[in-house]
Amino acid sequence: MIVSTLRHRLLSAAVVAALAVPAGAALADELPAAADTPYNGNLTLNVDLSQAPQRIFHVKETIPVTAGANILYYPKWIPGEHSPSGPIENVAGVTITAGGKQLAWRRDLKEMFALHVDVPQGVSSVDVSFEFLSPGGGGSFGASASSTPSLVDLELNQVAFYPAGHFTRQITIEPTVTLPAGWKFGTAMEIASQSGDTTKFKPITFNNLVDSPIIAGKYFNRVDLAPGAKTPVHLNVVGDSAEDVKLTDKQLADQRAVVVQTNKLFGAHHYGHYDFLLTLSDHTGHFGLEHHQSSDDRLPAEFFTDAQMNKLAGSLMPHEYVHSWNGKFRRPADLWTPTFMEPMQDDLLWVYEGLTDYWCGVLTARSGIWTPAQYRDSIAGIVGAMSHRTGRAWRSLQDTADAAPLTYYGRGGWANYRRGTDFYPEGQLLWLDVDTKIRDLSRGKHSLDDFAKAFYGMENGSYVTKTYTFDDIVSTLNGVQAYDWAKFLRDRLDYVGNTLPEKGIEGGGWKVVYTDQPTEFDKGAEKIRHGVNLSYSLGIAISGKGDISDVQWGSAASKAGLVPGLTLVAVNGKDYSADALKDAIKNAKGGSAPIELLVKNVDEFSTVKVDYHEGLKYAHLERSTGKDLISDITAPVK
Known part of the structure; x- marks a missing residue:
């Protein structure tokens, strides 16, 4: 045993001598600055x-x-x-x-x-x-x-x-x-x-x-999205079955229309060729990630085979495609770095992501993936969610962008109070506000489409990044329509309070109303996510088989003691189901008796009485006064 131990130590010493720790290691302060000079060798x-x-x-x-x-x-x-x-x-x-x-x-x-x-x-x-x-x-x-x-x-x-x-x-x-x-x-x-x-x-x-x-796979499909065009655009699809990767004729036509409408919007493109890389699987992450000449798009397996899924997720590929212009070619100066080590500053994500999200919704409608009514349902859902962002009382839209490295990966409930990556959805409302304002001030002569061409429509085919600042955004907007755009934007970005500062819905000739009937998008989301969103009524969102995923801060549910992480077991003495909970809300409308919920907190059960009597509430857009600018915005460009 002694001999064996000694031999082990001698061998270890030899290995250590051969693999000596580099001298001067562990000194991040001395890491070299990057030089813009060619590296020697490939x-x-x-x-x-x-x-x-x-x-x-x-x-x-x-x-x-x-x-x-x-x-x-x-x-x-x-x-x-x-x-x-x-x-x-x-x-x-x-x-x-x-x-x-x-x-x-x-x-x-x-x-x-x-x-x-x-x-x-x-x-x-x-x-x-x-x-x-x-x-x-x-x-x-x-x-x-x-x-x-x-x-x-x-x-x-x-x-x-x-x-x-x-x-x-x-x-x-x-x-x-x-x-x-x-x-x-x-x-x-x-x-x-x-x-x-x-x-x-x-x-x-x-x-x-x-x-x-x-992307690669056993089941692969590649289709031409720009037949006859000088600059190729293709959709590449992989999935877990042969059926999942097939498009219908209508779906193919819609995706081709996305390419046509996007290029008309910007007036130039910034790729030598473009490849949508679409993964359809229930066993991978689901997200989109932009690139100059491609996009990494990952969606559930039934994207092409389920009509509701196709509508709900239909804006993902348009979003990532727009990023080829907005985010990759034109990029906030603080988001461009010479290597992948320098911290990226996210203060202009309300442009990078918010404006992209706005245009992706518009282009999803212009291409025919959504009808104008479905676009309005999408916007209504966003207005409903953002109007109920209780966290706006302390966190501005600007801070959701500034804190993106934190908010992207934040977990847990109280999403409405903490606020997360709201520069996406509220960014849509911000840029709708800008678009309708330009159209109103110019009496219909100009729109945000003119900004798109002025800001992105140059150097056709180039994908060498051009950076920009807040002042560049303001200057280009003034070139389209003179106005105090700096104040207009800052008033909305820096606002802290209890109301939604963006007024593009009203400026576009519509208003938000709440009824007891869900929109087509609400129904689809419940089916696909296997949950129910009652944030605007009772004040909770539920996933799976009764798990409370979020609670509206200050809502009736919150006041009764409900918090994220609890599990609903029973409603008014009967087993929990989404329908049972909705029926209880309907029956309590106009009455005085509370809704009784049996909830489980880890391994303890308790009864919670929620004093709520205003019925179910879902957000819709309803035609108001003035010119219908939202319909103009979603009309295809000829």
Whole structure:
């Protein structure tokens, strides 16, 4: 035993000597500033996805280096995710070698996305190998589930380190990807060569690598969305079954109309070709992420096969497509960074995301995915939700943008009081307010469409980012229609109080009313989300089989003691169901008897009496006075 222990210690000492910790590591204050100069030599990247069905991505990378201290970065701040969300926690097995010998590395203690490695004299490149262990559930964006036995979504920031000291646009990399046998793929990257299931792509700058995800799968469909056009646009679809990836003729026509209407809106495009990358699965994360020449769109499996799902989620791809102009080509100055390490500042997300969300709704209607009435139902739902944002009493719309790195990943209930990423929905109302104001001031001669062409309609085909500031937004708006736009915007962005500051609905000739009848969108949301939203009446939202997901701060439910996280067990002495709860609200209208709810808090049961008597309430738009500008806004451009 003594001999064995001694031998173990001697061997350990030898290993430590061979893998000596790099000197001077763990000093984030000394990380080099990035220079806008070319990096010497091309990186190579080989990603083996043959085990993607088991959620294991094998990575081998060769990085040119010079002898001495080197720093390798893993992408941290991911464009479009607006936070330091690079999923480095899913990286395992990192090994760095040179000339067949393993080199020691150490993580920086302050900047934990940086690895320090000392390179011996005479070494001109290092080989980096590791596994990316793709999440099986939970998380957001690239940290969510992205593979099933039938498909995989690969975000290239997940599988590549890059050298410190240079703008990422000055670093060139040559990527190669191997897929499971027989799988097909879609990506904006251009193919250099193919051999079996391995594809080598043309050299690409590192920033554009991160901007070029890949989807692949056993069930794959690719359709042309711009037949006959000089600039190709395609929709690539992967799913867990052959039926899920098929479009109807109407769906194909609508998606083609999105391309036509969006290009008419902006008057120029900012891609050499464009690929929608659509994943349809109930076993991956569901979100959209924008890129210059593609978009990573992930939706439930029944998107094409269920009419209600197709309507409810129909605005996702238009949203991400608009981002090619708004967010990728034109980007807030504080959101542009030379590498993926510098913090991104999100103060203009009400433009980046809010204006995109506004136009995506408009374009979803102009393309025919939504009818004008369905667009109004969508806006009514947003007005209902934003009008009941009790958190506006303390948190401004501007702060929801400023705090985006926090609010994107906030969890738990009290969403109406805490406020989250409200720069999306309230951003729609803000820009509807701007659009109707321009139309009113100009007597119909100008609109926000004119702003779109002035701000984005230049340098056709280029996707070199052009940054902007708040003053640039104001100046361009004044070029369309003279007005005190700085005050107009700041009055709404900085407002703290109990009322909704945006008045675009009224300015557009409509008003918000509440009735006891849900809209088509309300019904669809209840069916698909298996829940019920009673926020505007009783003051609660319920998911699943009675789980209270949110409670309106100060509502009748809140005053009675209901809080998020409780489970409804019974309503007025009968088993809980959504219909039973709605019937109880209807029966209590105009009366005096409270609604009795049996609730479970962990393992304790109690009866809560809610004193509410105003019936069910759902938000609708109803025609008011003045010109119907909202109908003008949603009319297709000829």
